[in-house]
Structures are given as C-alpha cells and as structure tokens.
Amino acid sequence: MHVTHLSLADFRSYARIEVPLDPGVTAFVGANGQGKTNLVEAVGYLASLGSHRVSSDTPLVRMGAERAVIRAAVTQGERSQLVELELNPGRANRARINRSSQVRPRDVLGIVRTVLFAPEDLALVKGDPGERRRFLDELITARSPRMAGVRSDYDRVLKQRNTLLKSAAMARRHGGRGMDLSTLDVWDQHLAQVGAELLAQRLDLIETLQPLTDKAYEQLAPGGGPVALEYRSSSAGAEGAASGGAGAEAPRSREELYAQLMAALAGTRKQEIERGVTLVGPHRDELLLKLGQLPAKGYASHGESWSYALALRLASYDLQRAEGNEPVLVLDDVFAELDARRRERLAELVAPGEQVLVTAAVDDDVPDVLAGVRFTVADGTVERT
C-alpha cells in the first residue's frame, strides 16, 4: 500500500499542511527542528495509533490548539481509502473512514501500515523489556488488527486485578481479616484467558520472525551473527525458566498456555497479595535478543546494537510483505547514524519498497540508491524541490 496524500491540522508544529505523495522514494530534507520527523510521525500514528517518540498524545497537538487531525488518502492495489483521526488529549480520539460517520480508532488499523526505522529503535536492544514487548505487540496488531482489542482487554483486566490486589494488600496491612478472595479467582481466569491469547500470538510471531531477523542481520553485518530471539515467560514453570522460558518443548496451544498462566497465578498469589501487584503474565515477559551466545543488551557494541535494531525492523517488513501486506517504509534520520557500508546495505534493501519515506538533515545523508522525490522542510512549510 502507499499513501497518496497526507493532511495535518494542528499536528505538532503544523497548523495546516497538505502533502501529496507518490509511490517510490520520497525524501524530506531540512535543518534540525524544521518538522521532518513530525510528518512521518503522523503517518506512523495512523498505522499504530501511537507515536514512536512519546507515549501520550498531548505533545502531538500543536501548542495552543485543542485537537489535532491526521488525514491520509491511501491506495492498496485498486482500492483507495481515506482515513482520518482526530486526537483529543484527555478525551476519546475519533476516527472516520471514507468520510463516513464515526468508527472506533482501532477500526482504522490495517489501512495504513508502516515499518518505521528511527534513532529511538536503539532502545529495542538496549532498553527495558517493555520496549521489546511493545515491538512484539505492535507487530501482532499489524498482522491481525483484531488483536488491538485483545491487547486493550488485557490492559483493562490487569488494571482491575491490580486494584483488587492493592486493596487486599491494604486490608492485610491494616490487620483486617483479609478480603473475600473469590473475586480474585474470577480475575485470574480473565487474565489467563486474554493472556493466553496474547502469549500464543507472541510465540507464533517470534518463531516466524527468528529466521527473518537472522537473515536481515547477516545482510547488514555479514558474518556478525547469528542472532536468536528467545521468549522468557514469567509464567513458565521452574524447569521452563531454567531452560530459557518458552523453549521448543514449552506449551503452545491456548489451553496449555491458559493452564500455564493459571498455575503461575496460583503459585504467586501469596506474594502478589503481599506486594499488591500482578507478578506473572505477558506484561512481565521478556524477549531476549541474543547475538552469538551472548545477550545483545549489556554485551553488544553500539554498532552491533544498531544493526540488531535495524534487522528487527527489516524482519518485520519482510514478514508483513510475505503475508501480503506491503507496508510503507519510514526511515527517520537513520542514515546519518550508520557507517558507509551499512548505510549502503540498508538503502539497497529498502529501495525496492512500494513507498519509502526518508528524512535527513542534509542531502548527502540520503544514499544515492534512494534518489527520488525530494521535499524541503523549513519553517513549517514542505515544498517539493
């Protein structure tokens, strides 16, 4: 798919902007702080309902404005659609498809697809486990938009269960007789049910992503691998944890994963009531990224970490393409961070994409193979050059 037109109103630094786009490569070039990332961030938001830079919507709305609107015309094969999102920080966002009446924001998922490479990706390798969980879950949602509902159900159930645990913890501390724990049983079942669904999708994704990531790493940094993705499940049994979490012999079916989660919740309940928080479940799991025999986090060099992050993004691209969904490739400021060899390799790998959006501070940072349309971004204006 590709975006044929992007309109922004009160998004970030833009009061109003209209940007017609072509398939193929488009580069946005301009000095620091001129609004290049703001443009591609908007495209990314349509694909994931979130920004790759911030977790709240507030900074996305132009200072002084009340709401922001992102609108895009999208072409997939013969089909054209118009998607629109209105961001209302502190209130519900609104969405429309083809100017029709309101739909839920999550209904627009799957219309715009992106794989976004950005300097922030280094956190995929070096950052907290939450970064890697988000990577997995965003890709899961891109593969199967209905998973957005499962993710938000999980978050909701987790929050309610934590509230319950907190009040149980309070009751204990204040010497009460403790509360009726039968409600907790019900929440355990909810959590295990939704958690099993999420877990099954993550395990399936990792299995598919593993060979693609290894291939991409080899292309970017020949001879530097192999890389391995290992899922460390907080709910896997003692033997499972010792052999590296969910290994080959770990449970895979929903029923088995449900049983695994229920057993883990039962096993940690006492501790959970003491601490007032849910200690096992997909929200506590870790995706271990290994380079050779060592974990990348804490061991890999800066350059290796970068190659790893890029390999994960390239693998997500290959995966979606293989499943018949060609996403827009967005490369925000990544070439300036790479040495000449990896720059050329990455450029060659992404160049054939149906649509590639690149941002760079100077023309020289855009590799020659990515010659295409150029826009100059300056002072809130975006002009084709």
Ligand SMILES: Nc1ncnc2c1ncn2[C@@H]1O[C@H](COP(=O)(O)OP(=O)(O)OP(=O)(O)O)[C@@H](O)[C@H]1O
């Ligand atoms: N909500 C907002 N309201 C007004 N201006 C904003 C808002 N959010 C960001 N900006 C402005 O947008 C500019 C940053 O834009 P952006 O990140 O797109 O820059 P860039 O061109 O990508 O720069 P760089 O080359 O440094 O990455 C900053 O000057 C910032 O002050």
Ligand SMILES: [Mg+2]
């Ligand atoms: Mg930028």
